[in-house]
Amino acid sequence: MKKLIIVIFSILILYGCDYIEINNLVIISGMLIDYKDNNYYITSQIIENENETKIKVYKTKGVSIEECLTELSKLSNKDLFISHLKVIILTESTIKNKNDYQDYFLRDSKSKMNFYVYYVDDKYKDEVLNIYKDNKGSALYIKDLMEFNNKIFSSSTPLSFLDLIYKQKEYGIDEIYPNLVVKENNGEKVLYLQNIIGFNQNKEKIILDDKDGIFYNMITNNIQKTSINIPCDNKDFTISLNDIKTSYKWNNNIFNINVKTNGKLSSYECSYNLDSVNSTKKISSIVNTFIKRNINDIVKISVNNKIDFIGIGNYIYRHDTDYFNFKNNNWNNKLDKIKIKVNVDTTITSIGEMRK
Amino acid sequence: MKNEKINSFGLSSLICSLCSAPFYGIFSSYTLHSSRNATPISLIIGFVISIIISYFILQFFKTNKNTNFSSKLKNIFNNFSYFLIIPTLACSLFGYILLTYRLTTFLSSQYLIETPKYILLISILLLTFYVANKGIETITRVSTISLYISIIIFLFDFFSLLPQVNFQNFLPIIDVSLNSIIISSIIFAFYFTIPIIHINIISMNQIVDKEKFNKYYYLTILIAFIMIFLSMSTTIGILGINTSNLFDYPLYTTLKRIKLFSFLDSLENISIMLWILYIINASSTMLSFVFSSLKDTFKLSIKKSKIINILILLISFAIPNFIFFNNNYNESYEYIWLPFSLLVFMFIVIIITLIKNRLTNN
Numbered sequence: 052m053k054k055l056i057i058v059i060f061s062i063l064i065l066y067g068c069d070y071i072e073i074n075n076l077v078i079i080s081g082m083l084i085d086y087k088d089n090n091y092y093i094t095s096q097i098i099e100n101e102n103e104t105k106i107k108v109y110k111t112k113g114v115s116i117e118e119c120l121t122e123l124s125k126l127s128n129k130d131l132f133i134s135h136l137k138v139i140i141l142t143e144s145t146i147k148n149k150n151d152y153q154d155y156f157l158r159d160s161k162s163k164m165n166f167y168v169y170y171v172d173d174k175y176k177d178e179v180l181n182i183y184k185d186n187k188g189s190a191l192y193i194k195d196l197m198e199f200n201n202k203i204f205s206s207s208t209p210l211s212f213l214d215l216i217y218k219q220k221e222y223g224i225d226e227i228y229p230n231l232v233v234k235e236n237n238g239e240k241v242l243y244l245q246n247i248i249g250f251n252q253n254k255e256k257i258i259l260d261d262k263d264g265i266f267y268n269m270i271t272n273n274i275q276k277t278s279i280n281i282p283c284d285n286k287d288f289t290i291s292l293n294d295i296k297t298s299y300k301w302n303n304n305i306f307n308i309n310v311k312t313n314g315k316l317s318s319y320e321c322s323y324n325l326d327s328v329n330s331t332k333k334i335s336s337i338v339n340t341f342i343k344r345n346i347n348d349i350v351k352i353s354v355n356n357k358i359d360f361i362g363i364g365n366y367i368y369r370h371d372t373d374y375f376n377f378k379n380n381n382w383n384n385k386l387d388k389i390k391i392k393v394n395v396d397t398t399i400t401s402i403g404e405m406r407k
Numbered sequence: 408m409k410n411e412k413i414n415s416f417g418l419s420s421l422i423c424s425l426c427s428a429p430f431y432g433i434f435s436s437y438t439l440h441s442s443r444n445a446t447p448i449s450l451i452i453g454f455v456i457s458i459i460i461s462y463f464i465l466q467f468f469k470t471n472k473n474t475n476f477s478s479k480l481k482n483i484f485n486n487f488s489y490f491l492i493i494p495t496l497a498c499s500l501f502g503y504i505l506l507t508y509r510l511t512t513f514l515s516s517q518y519l520i521e522t523p524k525y526i527l528l529i530s531i532l533l534l535t536f537y538v539a540n541k542g543i544e545t546i547t548r549v550s551t552i553s554l555y556i557s558i559i560i561f562l563f564d565f566f567s568l569l570p571q572v573n574f575q576n577f578l579p580i581i582d583v584s585l586n587s588i589i590i591s592s593i594i595f596a597f598y599f600t601i602p603i604i605h606i607n608i609i610s611m612n613q614i615v616d617k618e619k620f621n622k623y624y625y626l627t628i629l630i631a632f633i634m635i636f637l638s639m640s641t642t643i644g645i646l647g648i649n650t651s652n653l654f655d656y657p658l659y660t661t662l663k664r665i666k667l668f669s670f671l672d673s674l675e676n677i678s679i680m681l682w683i684l685y686i687i688n689a690s691s692t693m694l695s696f697v698f699s700s701l702k703d704t705f706k707l708s709i710k711k712s713k714i715i716n717i718l719i720l721l722i723s724f725a726i727p728n729f730i731f732f733n734n735n736y737n738e739s740y741e742y743i744w745l746p747f748s749l750l751v752f753m754f755i756v757i758i759i760t761l762i763k764n765r766l767t768n769n
Binding site for chain 1: 516517520575578579582646647649650653654660663664666672673
């Protein structure tokens with residue numbers, strides 16, 4: 052009997068002083084953080100549960116994130132619940148001028164840090180969280196958008212919050228952000244992932260378009276498969292690449308990017324007849340050249356703009372610490388002095404159902 | 408102390424809790440901070456030192472097999488033993504206070520933010536007091552079950568996180584001075600092994616299958632080490648050392664990365680059961696050790712013993728409010744040396760007991 056009393060007493064006090072009804076919680080699913088004139092402007096997408104689930108969007112202003120969220124709590128008359136946060140969207144101003152917005156999310160114990168970070172241009176910032184308000188909300192839609200892109204197109208690259216912190220803390224690697232835009236199609240506005248955006252040390256914006264995005268993901272091992280169109284004799288063919296593996300090697304002061312992949316022809320309009328081994332080898336060689344050229348273009352963007360989003364410096368730091376004093380010098384200024392060699396090896400495993 | 412019979416496996420499962428309790432959520436952040444990428448190396452060196460220290464502790468346990476800790480020291484040192492027993496018990500009590508208070512701050516900072524810390528502290532103290540009063544036989548039964556649960560939880564966590572490990576994060580393997588690695592190894596060895604001294608709450612003769620004890624003793628030390636080693640290495644592999652050092656509980660932050668079937672998350676809330684079980688088991692053992700040693704040393708009656716036990720509980724509640732500041736950084740890094748010096752003292756007691764026993768026998 053004594054034990055039963057102890058157990059019941061323990062259960063009753065198990066939640067301490069932290070019990071809050073779910074109806075009294077404001078669940079933040081997405082946040083857009085803008086920074087101007089020493090103030091944060093936060094647009095929050097919240098999920099309210101009263102008689103029914105409703106998506107609402109509020110804008111608040113404050114000198115800190117905490118102040119903005121306190122204002123949000125006052126506006127909605129409820130306690131905030133930040134553990135369900137799925138996306139934070141940053142504007143150019145926030146990225147360039149106020150990197151310590153991260154402190155709030157790192158320090159707050161309720162923050163799970165499992166959300167993703169996006170970039171949005173100023174012209175879309177007022178729309179991006181408002182678009183799917185009557186549906187499940189933009190934040191959840193963006194999460195599905197990225198998953199779908201990753202699975203099928205791989206033109207964008209997800210950036211989780213912890214990955215962002217990792218890249219900012221490690222030597223020789225710079226973060227780049229997936230870019231959200233709002234597109235109008237047949238009178239309807241939709242959210243769209245277009246391009247990847249980075250900022251170099253001079254705060255200049257660097258853009259990788261969708262095609263560059265595919266090859267960026269290839270060399271950073273962010274995709275397992277993709278499809279690319281390759282020109283040949285004024286026509287082109289499509290090849291599906293899978294089992295894409297990229298490795299780096301730092302040897303004799305040359306940085307090697309080695310890409311190995313298998314390919315399957317999806318469509319073919321070129322003049323080479325495919326029923327000979329030589330033709331398959333020729334196709335393989337064309338694919339290798341095409342991929343190599345595109346990867347070299349990515350490398351040029353990185354080198355010319357002094358932004359190491361590939362992580363060349365990070366690899367060299369880990370394998371040859373004495374090569375460069377990463378602690379006291381700026382690696383991005385050294386980037387153009389590195390010899391970078393790209394090697395691509397594509398094995399055509401299948402030419403499809405047709406034999407020619 | 409009533410004549411309790413314990414089996415080797417039960418006592419050894421307690422060793423796993425005693426070894427691991429100082430690390431999960433407590434000194435792991437210090438180890439990552441001081442030895443950085445060389446943490447795996449410093450853990451391995453620390454483990455080698457631990458094996459040596461644990462050998463001495465086992466020899467101490469085997470000295471005068473029909474006596475427990477206080478009786479052992481009394482037989483060897485006579486009246487001088489009081490100058491060894493009382494400081495040792497004070498060290499154990501401090502260890503108990505440190506573990507329970509650190510668990511309180513963890514639960515308070517992560518889960519029950521609005522709840523005053525003293526409420527959590529009282530709950531934990533009452534729980535450990537209750538378990539400690541039940542005796543070592545109950546504690547070993549609890550720790551046996553805890554061992555199985557903790558292994559299952561650990562294996563689940565490890566294999567869930569393994570695909571996220573980036574082996575490049577372990578490079579460069581050594582990015583601190585040799586001094587830092589050695590200091591970190593020694594600190595690890597002492598925190599890992601000295602708590603095992605609390606198995607002297609019973610005499611070796613109380614173990615029903617004592618011939619198996621050696622085997623289980625080293626086996627559980629090995630299991631505890633493997634779990635700590637893999638946990639810390641996984642943390643470095645996933646977060647990288649620079650990101651790990653941002654957090655007060657880097658292992659817990661790593662556990663937040665576990666996600667199953669793309670919708671099951673927050674599984675870290677189940678995984679921390681492992682930490683809580685270890686800390687409760689270890690702190691109950693330490694408290695039970697203090698209670699029984701005091702009773703044996705001063706030959707206290709049951710009534711007086713109960714009064715002293717309650718006084719000790721009150722002291723355990725009062726001391727954290729005076730000694731420990733409300734600052735996790737201080738608790739993680741600044742208070743490493745005070746407990747370490749107490750652990751060194753306990754080790755010295757073991758060594759001089761062994762030496763004196765050998766000299767007496769010769």
